[in-house]
Amino acid sequence: MQPARARVTGAEQVGPYTLLRVARGGLESGIPGQFFMLEAPSRPLPRPMSLCLAPPGELAFLIDPIGPGTRALCALQAGDRLAILGPLGNGYGLDVERPLLVGGGIGVAPLPYLSDALGHPPAILGFRSNWHAEAAHLVPNAEVVVEPTYVTEVLSPGQDVLACGPEPMLAAVSKLEPTAQLAWEAPMACGYGACYGCAVEIHGEIKRLCVEGPVLAAEAVAA
Ligand SMILES: Cc1cc2nc3c(=O)[nH]c(=O)nc-3n(C[C@H](O)[C@H](O)[C@H](O)COP(=O)(O)OP(=O)(O)OC[C@H]3O[C@@H](n4cnc5c(N)ncnc54)[C@H](O)[C@@H]3O)c2cc1C
């Protein structure tokens, strides 16, 4: 699989995160929850990023600069070029009757595109500070909680939960809502099944999260 070369059209600060916009060219935007491998110039490996928004002619990614790869992506400016491959993996199932989007921290990233696809259903977003919570404005119809309040404290049962966030949040959500769809993370080197870098054991079987996921049904991973 060959990545495409894409031009950066803009980069905006959203709290501690960067919303990186690239020209779409011939790339499909895919299903919400799918991801793209983005590689900044001079970096040895691409990094997986969920599609955040798909305005006409663009793809946009919300990036948390936590290490060298993400910092290099956040440093890109309009006119720079990057390598991009995708859409990859399995996204959220959109055939849901009572959708409720649940996001924690940078797990908010795939929710704006998902919200657009589902007609702006209610969302619950949790952040560690008001600064991080600035990203909530990307998701219409969202209730925002800031630590020490957790999203699970305001989640009422009986809804079709579509979630993305840190592992402890996903585990807590799946206990409350066993039918939830959860977007998981693992370090990824290729993004399309070739390297086994993202392999996780589920019920004694090795699964590549980039191929089987990143979105999995909570009951599929429950112990
Ligand atoms: C399918 C998928 C979608 C993602 N979407 C987004 C997104 O939209 N926005 C965003 O900011 N990030 C997203 N991530 C996470 C992002 O890819 C990682 O933060 C990034 O690869 C880290 O690279 P780095 O070089 O900056 O830091 P590194 O130096 O590689 O890592 C910094 C620290 O984070 C840990 N780490 C790195 N990658 C992961 C991971 N995937 N899971 C758990 N721990 C990790 C490392 O062990 C290390 O402690 C996604 C990950 C996956 C698998």
Ligand code: FES
């Ligand atoms: S990232 Fe290479 S197999 Fe999943």
